Every structure is written in structure tokens, then in C-alpha cells.
Amino acid sequence: xxxxxxxxxxxxxxxxxxxxxxxxxxxxxxxxxxxxxxxxxxxxxxxxxxxxxxxxxxxxxxxxxxxxxxxxxxxxxxxxxxxxxxxxxxxxxxxxxxxxxxxxxxxxxx
Amino acid sequence: xxxxxxxxxxxxxxxxxxxxxxxxxxxxxxxxxxxxxxxxxxxxxxxxxxxxxxxxxxxxxxxxxxxxxxxxxxxxxxxxxxxxxxxxxxxxxxxxxxxxxxxxxxxxxxxxxxxxx
Numbered sequence: 001x002x003x004x005x006x007x008x009x010x011x012x013x014x015x016x017x018x019x020x021x022x023x024x025x026x027x028x029x030x031x032x033x034x035x036x037x038x039x040x041x042x043x044x045x046x047x048x049x050x051x052x053x054x055x056x057x058x059x060x061x062x063x064x065x066x067x068x069x070x071x072x073x074x075x076x077x078x079x080x081x082x083x084x085x086x087x088x089x090x091x092x093x094x095x096x097x098x099x100x101x102x103x104x105x106x107x108x109x110x
Numbered sequence: 111x112x113x114x115x116x117x118x119x120x121x122x123x124x125x126x127x128x129x130x131x132x133x134x135x136x137x138x139x140x141x142x143x144x145x146x147x148x149x150x151x152x153x154x155x156x157x158x159x160x161x162x163x164x165x166x167x168x169x170x171x172x173x174x175x176x177x178x179x180x181x182x183x184x185x186x187x188x189x190x191x192x193x194x195x196x197x198x199x200x201x202x203x204x205x206x207x208x209x210x211x212x213x214x215x216x217x218x219x220x221x222x223x224x225x226x227x
Contacts (some may be wrong), residue, residue, distance in 0.1 A: 004180060024117075033211065033212040033213070033214025034212075035212055035214070037155070037213075037214075041154075044205055044217040044218065044219050044220055045147075045155065045205070045214075045217055046217070047213055047214065047215045047216075050210065050212035050213040050215065051211070051212035051213075052212070054212065055191075056215060075213055086154075088154065088155050090155070090157075090213060090214075097169060098157065098169065098172075099145070099160065099169075100157060101155040101156065101157060102123035102149075102154075103154050104154040104155070
């Protein structure tokens with residue numbers, strides 16, 4: 001069981017918007033940067049968001065990240081079937097001195 | 111372009127050892143922290159370890175502390191993970207990744223380690 005809590009699954013129709021939450025505590029999300037990763041079936045994870053809300057070059061602005069207190073949120077607008085993937089949040093935990101990931105959220109585009 | 115290529119995975123018996131390697135190219139390897147992250151079959155991501163740019167600073171997950179050792183050779187642009195006393199629960203795809211302050215920005219394709227008798 002992960003210290004960072006994500007919903008196991010979310011779904012939405014093509015063209016719609018979806019949000020994925022990641023809940024933690026003051027020792028991790030509350031005081032450290034959050035990153036988000038997309039893992040398409042059978043592939044390695046890819047960085048979508050870092051430093052809570054920054055996008056690496058090449059990541060479309062349909063993907064956004066935000067953080068408030070001890071929770072973070074990944075938003076995806078204009079959903080496409082190609083967005084079907086597992087999404088993970090990640091951060092540093094200052095108390096444990098470890099990197100941690102959420103349990104992952106499977107996105108289904110209906 | 112940044113490339114990370116892992117190697118060294120395979121089938122080993124419980125209690126045996128294995129060393130994974132990650133060959134880096136396309137960036138100044140010695141400028142970056144590097145990570146090992148694993149994913150058991152059908153499961154989520156689990157951070158394993160990371161190492162500072164010079165190799166003197168390391169951190170490990172509790173699940174591997176005392177059994178795994180991360181190291182690097184900046185002259186060879188290579189990252190390593192020495193895994194001892196392997197257990198069935200260490201079975202996973204192991205990814206190396208380049209670490210930046212806010213996350214891991216480039217990942218290799220992974221190498222599968224299977225621990226089974």
C-alpha cells in the first residue's frame with residue numbers, strides 16, 4: 001500500500017477532461033515537488049509533469065499539474081484514445097529520506 | 111538525444127546475486143543524479159535507489175537496504191546496481207532513470223529480473 005494515494009481508475013469520453021488526484025502528507029507532497037508519469041501499455045514510464053506544474057519539452061499543454069497543501073492533481077483535457085495509460089505521481093519524503101510513488105491510476109478513454 | 115540502456119537482467123535463484131548496468135549517452139552523465147526504479151509484474155512503480163552525481167551520495171528503499179548497492183563510473187557513463195541475496199519479491203523490471211530535482215526525466219526501456227527456484 002502506497003503512502004501516496006491515487007484512485008485506482010478514472011474514465012472519461014474522448015474530448016472530455018479528467019483529473020487524477022494524489023494525496024500525501026506534510027512530509028512528502030506538502031513540502032516537496034511532485035512529478036507525474038505516464039506509462040503506456042508495455043512501455044517505460046515517461047515524465048509528464050515535474051516541479052508540481054512544469055511540462056518537459058514535447059509534452060502538450062493538454063497535460064497540467066497543480067498542488068495544494070498535501071495533495072496534487074494531474075489534469076488532462078481533450079482526451080484522446082492514445083491517452084489510455086497508467087499514471088503515477090511521485091515525490092520525495094523528507095522524513096523517510098526516500099522517493100515515493102503513488103499506486104497508479106488507470107485511465108480509460110471510453 | 112538522451113539514451114539510457116539497461117542490461118544484465120535474467121533468471122536467478124533465491125539467494126543469488128546479479129549486477130545490472132545502465133549505459134548513458136546524449137548528456138553529460140557526471141552532471142546528474144541517477145535512479146533505479148522497479149516494477150513487479152502487474153504492479154506499480156517502486157523506487158529502489160539513487161546516487162549523486164559524483165557517486166558519494168546514495169539512498170536506498172528499506173526493501174533493498176543492505177542487499178543492493180548502487181554505483182556509477184562517470185568515465186564510462188555507466189550506472190550499476192549490485193543485487194545480493196535476491197528474493198522472489200525482487201522479481202521486477204528494473205529501470206534506470208536520470209534524476210532532476212523535481213522528478214526522473216528520462217527512463218531506459220528496463221531489464222527484467224526474475225528470482226525463482
